[in-house]
Amino acid sequence: MPRSSYPTLRDRLLVPATQQAEGFPDIPNYPFQGNQINFAELFDFGPDIDYRNQTGIVTIQPPIVDRVLLPMQ
Numbered sequence: 001m002p003r004s005s006y007p008t009l010r011d012r013l014l015v016p017a018t019q020q021a022e023g024f025p026d027i028p029n030y031p032f033q034g035n036q037i038n039f040a041e042l043f044d045f046g047p048d049i050d051y052r053n054q055t056g057i058v059t060i061q062p063p064i065v066d067r068v069l070l071p072m073q
Helices: none
Strands: 040-044 064-069
């Protein structure tokens, strides 16, 4: 992915997990709990994958979860 496609805090494409920052509205009987975040998982599809160029041959299927990127607190 080109560097210009990465979300950044500067561009306000990434925000802290707060109701105000996320723009989560006040909904009756559905309070903001701060847990509506999708965690990013990094997968290992095998040694024949060039992740930088998104090319190669998948040799591990289903992939192994290499690590989970947690949100900033």
